[in-house]
Amino acid sequence: MNIFKKILKKLAKASLPIFSFDNNELNFQIDSNDMLSYKIENFDFKTRHDPYVLDGYTIKTRDIFVEHIKLESDSSWNGEAYGIFKSFIKDKLNLKNMQLLKEMxxxxxxxxxxxxxxxxxxxxxxxxxxxxxTFLIDTKGDLFNTIISALDETYVDVYKNENKTEVNFDVSLIKANGIFSYFGHMHG
Structure with a gap:
């Protein structure tokens, strides 16, 4: 009976998306039973198109930037997706230095x-x-801390009093893919 429960739990978890955007809310799967909703207001939503992308968009608020990319089933990244995104952001925002302080x-x-x-x-x-x-950048840390605190109740943001800034994120990996080939058809 325990094996059956484990299988059902895995199926339930697999059927829920880890991230979704509906009705002005960013939704995050916390565990197989719980979703965390984070309401956003005054946002700019742009649908993004590329031959290798099934579903893509960017969302921009004053403090949050989101780029969601769902590739076609016969497409893949031409490198590690998160590394590509961070390099892209560093280049597009002309950042001289990105020093990693913490990773979880x-x-x-x-x-x-x-x-x-x-x-x-x-x-x-x-x-x-x-x-x-899905890539998110949070300039103030509010969304970041809300999600991570739901996943780890013991988490404390030791950087909450550090300087924050506003950044105009008018960028998109999907939009730039035609020039830089961040993803494309799988070879095989």
Missing amino acids: QFENYTFTIYNINDEYILYFIHIFEMNKN
């Missing part, structure tokens, strides 16, 4: 905190599923 992983989530140019802190979140990658 929980199942389908990677949380990282960077000191940027010895001037301010940026919070990054990478959510990964089969053929789906």
Whole structure:
């Protein structure tokens, strides 16, 4: 009977998306039973198109940037997705230095905190599923801390009093893919 319960739990977890955006809410799967919703207001939503992307968009608020990329089943990244994203952001925002301060992983989530140019802190979140990658940057740390605290009740943000900034994230990996080939058809 325990094996049957474990199988049902795995199936239930597999059927829930790890991340979704519905009705002005960013939704995050915390465990097989719980989703965390984070309401956003005054946002700019842009659908993004590329021949290798099944579903793609960016969302931009004053403090949060999201790029969601679901590749076609016959497409793949031409490198490690999160590394490509971080390099892309560093290049597009002309950042001289991104010093890693902290990195934590929980199942389908990677949380990282960077000191940027010895001037301010940026919070990054990478959510990964089969053929789906969602990248979030949180300039204030509110969303970052809300999600990570739901995953780890003992988490304390030791960087909460560090300098923060506002950044205009008018960028997209999907939009730039035609030039830089971040992803494409699988070879085989």
